[in-house]
Amino acid sequence: MKILIRDVTLRYGRTTALDRLDLHVPEGSVYALLGRNGSGKSSLMKALLGHRRPDGGILEIDGLDPWKARHRLMHRIAATPETPDAPAAMKVNVLGSFVGSFHRSWDAAGFRGRLDRFGISLTKPFGALSRGQKGLVMLSLALAQKPELLLLDDPTLGLDPVARRFVFDELIGELADRGTTVLLTTHDLEGIERIATHVGMLGKGKLLVEGEIEGLRESAVARGAAAPTLESLFFHFAGTEGN
Amino acid sequence: MRGFALLFRRDLSQRLPLFIASLAMGLFIAAIPLLPNTHAASAELRGVAALITTLSWCSILAILLGGSIFVRDLTEGRLAFDFRLPVRPGAIWAARIFAAIATIALAGSLALLLPALAGMDFVGAIAGFEEILGRIAGIELLHSSPWWPAAVFVMLLLANTFAMMARCRERWAMLDFVSLASVVVALVYGVQLLRFWIALRAIWTLLTVFAVLFTLGATAATLAQLTRGRTEPDRAQKALSVGLFVMALLTGAFLVIFSNWRVHPSVAELRPHLTKARSAGPDWVELTGPTNRDEEIWPRFLLHPSSGRSIQLGPGISVAEASRDGSTLGWMEWDDLDSDRTSRLYIRSTRATNEPALPTALAWKVSTPFWALSPDAIRVATLHVSGGPDSGYRLLVEEIASAALIASVPLPGCVEWGPLFFLNRATVLAGCGLRREDSEGGRWQAAFRVEIATGRVTEFSPGVWLVRSSMAPPFNDRQRVPLSPWFEAEREPDFEGPSVAGSIFYDSERRIFWIDPKTQEARPLLKNPS
Numbered sequence: 001m002k003i004l005i006r007d008v009t010l011r012y013g014r015t016t017a018l019d020r021l022d023l024h025v026p027e028g029s030v031y032a033l034l035g036r037n038g039s040g041k042s043s044l045m046k047a048l049l050g051h052r053r054p055d056g057g058i059l060e061i062d063g064l065d066p067w068k069a070r071h072r073l074m075h076r077i078a079a080t081p082e083t084p085d086a087p088a089a090m091k092v093n094v095l096g097s098f099v100g101s102f103h104r105s106w107d108a109a110g111f112r113g114r115l116d117r118f119g120i121s122l123t124k125p126f127g128a129l130s131r132g133q134k135g136l137v138m139l140s141l142a143l144a145q146k147p148e149l150l151l152l153d154d155p156t157l158g159l160d161p162v163a164r165r166f167v168f169d170e171l172i173g174e175l176a177d178r179g180t181t182v183l184l185t186t187h188d189l190e191g192i193e194r195i196a197t198h199v200g201m202l203g204k205g206k207l208l209v210e211g212e213i214e215g216l217r218e219s220a221v222a223r224g225a226a227a228p229t230l231e232s233l234f235f236h237f238a239g240t241e242g243n
Numbered sequence: 244m245r246g247f248a249l250l251f252r253r254d255l256s257q258r259l260p261l262f263i264a265s266l267a268m269g270l271f272i273a274a275i276p277l278l279p280n281t282h283a284a285s286a287e288l289r290g291v292a293a294l295i296t297t298l299s300w301c302s303i304l305a306i307l308l309g310g311s312i313f314v315r316d317l318t319e320g321r322l323a324f325d326f327r328l329p330v331r332p333g334a335i336w337a338a339r340i341f342a343a344i345a346t347i348a349l350a351g352s353l354a355l356l357l358p359a360l361a362g363m364d365f366v367g368a369i370a371g372f373e374e375i376l377g378r379i380a381g382i383e384l385l386h387s388s389p390w391w392p393a394a395v396f397v398m399l400l401l402a403n404t405f406a407m408m409a410r411c412r413e414r415w416a417m418l419d420f421v422s423l424a425s426v427v428v429a430l431v432y433g434v435q436l437l438r439f440w441i442a443l444r445a446i447w448t449l450l451t452v453f454a455v456l457f458t459l460g461a462t463a464a465t466l467a468q469l470t471r472g473r474t475e476p477d478r479a480q481k482a483l484s485v486g487l488f489v490m491a492l493l494t495g496a497f498l499v500i501f502s503n504w505r506v507h508p509s510v511a512e513l514r515p516h517l518t519k520a521r522s523a524g525p526d527w528v529e530l531t532g533p534t535n536r537d538e539e540i541w542p543r544f545l546l547h548p549s550s551g552r553s554i555q556l557g558p559g560i561s562v563a564e565a566s567r568d569g570s571t572l573g574w575m576e577w578d579d580l581d582s583d584r585t586s587r588l589y590i591r592s593t594r595a596t597n598e599p600a601l602p603t604a605l606a607w608k609v610s611t612p613f614w615a616l617s618p619d620a621i622r623v624a625t626l627h628v629s630g631g632p633d634s635g636y637r638l639l640v641e642e643i644a645s646a647a648l649i650a651s652v653p654l655p656g657c658v659e660w661g662p663l664f665f666l667n668r669a670t671v672l673a674g675c676g677l678r679r680e681d682s683e684g685g686r687w688q689a690a691f692r693v694e695i696a697t698g699r700v701t702e703f704s705p706g707v708w709l710v711r712s713s714m715a716p717p718f719n720d721r722q723r724v725p726l727s728p729w730f731e732a733e734r735e736p737d738f739e740g741p742s743v744a745g746s747i748f749y750d751s752e753r754r755i756f757w758i759d760p761k762t763q764e765a766r767p768l769l770k771n772p773s
Contacts, residue, residue: 014432046475049326049327051323051326069245071331071332078327081320081324083320085321085322085323085324086321087253087257090257102249102329102330217462
């Protein structure tokens, strides 16, 4: 799916969360959006999901405005929030059936299979799960929709190392199977390095740098950076940016 | 529609514990007559208990659900879950609202189920509660029960608003306070204005339209809250506040405009064949009667026929009076809303076209429509109940400018009021009804006499005229229209005056005449009117 983010501005009162942001997310890429806390990553996710209308600029997914055509786009987009937010009283299997009833391409077997691999009981209420388990359920719900675009807002936040590995393994499997476009925000630089093809770094709502990881590495080396890891790239480009 | 149905079913299925609690309540109500020391009939007792419990339970649910269906998920960040589903915002809103309504309705029904099976007098309980509500509200609420579900729905909407204020804590919440306070002020203003004019049917119309407007407006505001604000508390609060403000503006404007429109018709709207006309001096005519706007309100107008200019008088039961030269008009208007209303005297000069009517310092708790203005517009005579219902009236003569009491003349035995006339600046003619037992036809009848009461304080002398009548009190009880009390009056042999008077009236020069019923001729009441 084509994502067009041009000159996008988004404000919370007097605070500018996104300041005339331009972003280029190629189709089929795994785009890692990096930045310090408050750099505007989650605000961009909200705008892409049609939860908040930008105050200026153009934001389109496949030519559609997410604010106006959110319900149409959500047939093709799946997303996980920063904080798991499914109804607490719903059992995991009921939750799966509920979300699945909205999507024709729902992969019920895939949903159960992932939860089985994660070792999460289907009969437990969502609210009774641990923070990490909730995150994995949310990811399973998103992947079972077989989306064309996957928006993941810090999917590994609060997860233990094993769960983090699960997340990235599932994503790699999904990408290998279907070639979904993925836009994700994360602070897990080591984990994302395994799957990301493109990186964008935000600071104070502005794009500091973006491009293919390899290109950024070469650019950093040319500027004299020592180790071309994603972490060193992050510190190189965004590390000194305050919020 | 499919999205709506799925969300609706989810919300309803999550409230299963509430439905079980409702059934348990019903079981308790059904078993109440089995408790010791319960003396009332079982069905009656169950009916009252079921009504109180159901209304309370539904109200509590409305407040709890209203405070949570949108706001809790919004502030705790869980509303985004629904917004990641391929469902329109309107469907999310409708599913949550209708699920809340269905929850309340179903919970209420389940609470009534077992008492109904056990046998209860629910209809009787409703009628009793309607009466109690009416007493509390001070108006008749005999058929208010169909509005109770609407009231519960309004509670739900208000709970949402207050929960938004409390949990979002945005500056926009101040606008909510302003909006809701404005609506309350406009409602109180409208109801009080209509109560002042005793326009009870108009109050019902006002309350009905207000309820519809308020409910629709507040509902639309919650729709805006969800569809415009979506998952963002600051935007949701702003959308709600703006929606409520628009609702308050429209509702408030309606309340003010409607109540004023209802009580201020133009003189041209008086129904011609039902309008009562009465001379108010040489140049003015007092008109009163029903209009198509509101048959309950009989607006009073002073009409200047030669220019077509008219002045609407405030509400009151007195008639307008003019000075002998017609330069001054006086009338009374109610001052307050008490059941025993105070009437204040207003005076207006007829010479200056735009001169406003001036309230005087004279105000009384009068219950008679008749009073009298002295020919020079300096004094005023009024009749007052002096004590208990059979203790008679007292005639008061006061000076307008100083509010000083000139004379206070007791009229013992005068238990029904009649018209008052100043024969000259020192003498007042007072019409009174004397109640006497009359077994004819098994009915009690009142007799009427005319007294010329003359005070001893200043220039009055104690001569009295009596004209006795055998007709009913000067009220048509159904329409409260004053009738002439002088019809078929008989002369008291001890006093001078007309033997039989058809009516007594002022002519355009303020001379007093009476109609001889035999000849239908108008004759001066006094040989020397000056």
